[in-house]
Amino acid sequence: MKAKGPRLEPNLCTYNIVVGALCAAGKVGDALIAYEELKGSGHEPDRFTYQNLILGCCKSYRVDEGMRVFQEMENNCVNADTLTYNTLLDGLMKVRKLTEACRFFEKMISDGVKASCYSNNIIIDGLFRNGRPAAAFVLFSQLKKKGQFIDGITYSIVVSHLCKEGRVFEALGLVKEMEEKGFAVDLITITSLLIGFHKNGNWNSAEKLVRYVRDSVLLPSVLRWKENMEASLKAPQDRGKDYTSLFPHIGRLSDVISLIDPAPENTNEEVDAVSDLENEWSSSPHLDKLAKSFKSSDSSPFFSIRRGQRVQIKGVKSFDNAMLNTYLAIFLSNGKLSEACKLFEIFTSLGSEPVSYTYNSLLSSFVKKGYLNDAWGILQEMGDKKCPADIATFNMIIQGLGKMDKGELATSILDRLVKNGGYLDIVMYNTAIHALGKAGKVDEANKLFQKMTGTGINPDVVTFNTLIEVNSKAGRLEEAYKFLRKMLAAGCMPNHVTDTILDFLEKEMEKVKLQKASFGHNKAEHNADDTG
């Protein structure tokens, strides 16, 4: 290499590596800029460039951008394969764009791209998640008849949704069928069933599993684990009933906020000035800028862009962790916080390393029960142990703030999260809208709805329920009704929660009507029923 020669220009491979790495680090905005630079560099993006970018966009909920890249890919005559289609299909389903997803699926078929088991699984799961369980079942049984288009994961998906709807015996039937067809009944499926049983108050049904699942290698270990766990829980508890000393008490909100953004300083202007100076010499100005602004704190383990992965079963330790998470979820969903904490204590003292997932489960129920000091203590411990917080952790922070009537802080937390390279998903938006509305910031809540749709995420039934409720309770009946109409226009199926909320709304409207009547302003028309 000549030191004095012209700078080496990055080639396509270099660009692809950079784009891929930026996406993997969650810095999709930077990846998109690098992509723009690549297009201006005289190189043509290839299928690797496109696939990495599309995956990055979809994982960070920027599906509109993913679709835009896909469009450019087509315009550039690079053929999309099954993987690319699947990535976008999943993204569309996750942002609740069911219609677009179905259209895209049809395009996939008509373009002659073969749907794989992955594709079918994404569609079936997406139908369930988008409030179309009947359609999901129809597709499932059609594919089953055709054979060879579904796999064990398809069964696992359907079983899990059946359990969520409380239809555990139908789920059991499917598990039996699954095994007969030679698909392995894995820990994920068993976990869904265990949680399903327990939600239905059928704690002892776990043993019945052996009647349905005979060949599973895992089931005996699961049952043995459960037995040992129950025995340990019966042993006298060290702290009596008191679990509160498990985690440090910090209890100060400012500490929590500083956990999110430990070093609020930013030397962006300086960096900009430097890179501006060098722009004309650089073949890759944005990448130079990124390199200059790189700080080791960027890789701080406390904050993870990627969502905390579930424990995969590899060896005894990870089996313990997976089971620990499962049983924490079970205890916590039933409000058995004390048992959950004891279980946590037993396993950590035996040397199990809690992961983000484990902490999130505990955090969730501390927040739900209103033990916020302990919740902040968990965050503290996560920080101390360098256990990364992920989007679910942040969701619990927002929920906790809502609980302590500090919902107005939600906006600034979300801003910080995004500023640090994070992203907002549907659950996060829903939680924040609720927290803001509860804090009386209904305008801000409604604005967040606008922002959500503006970034390409469609609202779901929870979003609409929340907005209708929040606006009703604030006496903004017109607004509430507007959201109801939007919900129906969007083809979003109301659920039982909607019913409860609408009852409330109706009563409020009745009140207003009576008031108007008593003032003698009884107008003959009611504009709320008109379509808008």
Add this chain to the structure above:
DNA sequence: CTAGGGTTAG
């Protein structure tokens, strides 16, 4: 690239 934790009422 898909499934198992985080969101809404009473």
